[in-house]
Amino acid sequence: MTDATIEVRQLAKWFGPVVALSEVSFDIEPGVTALLGPNGAGKSTLFRVMCGLANPSRGSVRIFGENPRANPALTRRIGIAPQQERLFERQSIVEFVRLAAILHRVPHPDEAALRAIDTVELDPGDTRPLGSYSKGMRQRVKLAQALVNDPDLLVLDEPLEGLDPRQRLRTIELLRRLGNQGKTVIVSSHVLDEVERFGSRILVIAQGRLLAEGPFGAIRELMDDRPHHLRVGTDRPATLAAGLLTTGVVTAARVNDGWIEVETSDAPAFRRSVAAVARDCEARLTEVRALDDDLESIFGYLVDRR
């Protein structure tokens, strides 16, 4: 017997010759879990299979111990905000959220709808059709309809996309609060900094494969341990390269006209020492810039590592 809300075992999903998910296995327990991966990594496909919207090609998904496709009644315990922006464009926000409440058979759908709209800080008195809403407002409408039945499991596909910084902060606080209340919240994102702010457990997915899982800190360490490539601009590249190699922090250096590309496995130590080495070499530093600190490079490293 397990406490896991979601159990995914050997899950694979393909569309003709295209493999969207391959041999993915993990458990998700109550609290906030972030699914991190670049665009096209398979996050939305994984969400769709998890919620029963799509059939797995192989493997299994259990939510609260049951197959989500076999039991529509299970959706009573689930709130989902899919990635696509489109809503029922001619409805007002109250109509849309109330519809979700009615279909979930919430006892007092009007009150529940108003509560959910209030939670996401939108105006229930707004009678405009949803078609006129901005992207950020649509995100909050989707969140409101997902919250209206007070679900035990919240599945949110890129919930912070399109939100302004203040709304992002409020949404992150809200999701952390729900996680602390014992609900299972799973959010997807392709932005590392966003995920960091959830302070959650994360699953890293790329090219349809699960690359890493664990607390954010451990994954961050794993990412920081990889070889980093930096561009160091200077007026004396050869001298500075020689000086940096003597420190032991730099494992390789390639001299170019007016700059050096260095490789190091300890970027913070490098950043601490580079100015002193330049001073000792009487070299002038014009720039120090990471060449591969974007998420795509990190995922590439994790993919190559496996």
Next chain:
Amino acid sequence: MTSTVAPSSFRTVWWVLVRSISTRGRFAGLSLLGLGAIALGLAVHLTHAGNRPGAAWSLVDSYGLSLLIPVVALVFASAALGDLAEDGTLVYLWLRPLPRWQLALAAFAAAVTVVTPVAVLPLVVGAAVSGQGFRLVAGAAAGGMLETVAYSAVFCGLGLRVRRALVWGLAYLLIWEQAVARVSRGAARASLYINTRSLAAFLARHPPPVNAVAWSTGLIFPLVVVLVAVALTTWSLDRGEVT
């Protein structure tokens, strides 16, 4: 704020789908087609020449049952679930604790709700203003309504299952219903148009058209098609993947 009793899920989904398929563009275009039936009825009434009963029957058969109702049903019914599946909003109905058969039935009911005033009502009015008596009106009403429910059930499922349902639906209407079923007696038995036309002709006391079936068959076959089509749509919702 006062508490309210939650309306039924079925009624709610039905109304959502009625609103979803009732776009201004569809109404404007297809209402013109409906008004054509009334205009033709008036023309039959005002004309002094030729065979008025034959012309009035042509209005019901060749315009109403062959063109108006099938086309209007195709446009609205294929959109009932098809539009939602295409734009991704079906998830907001599918991922709810709602039995799939209720969703299929609500889509079917929504299509019938919209097709009836846009197509059946003008046809019945057209038959009435043609001045050829109550029997023609009864034939138009019964045949038109039966055809509406049958095509709505079929095209609801088609919209869910295939992309470009309008193209496939038109191909089915032109090739099967209007060509093959008119020349093949065996195919005629499986044609919704031939069945409903046979019932309409019986009620209108019009001579049985080519390849006609018994009026009782004309009544029962479309109803069986409705049951099978709604069951298949339910199955598709249950087994298919939701985008």
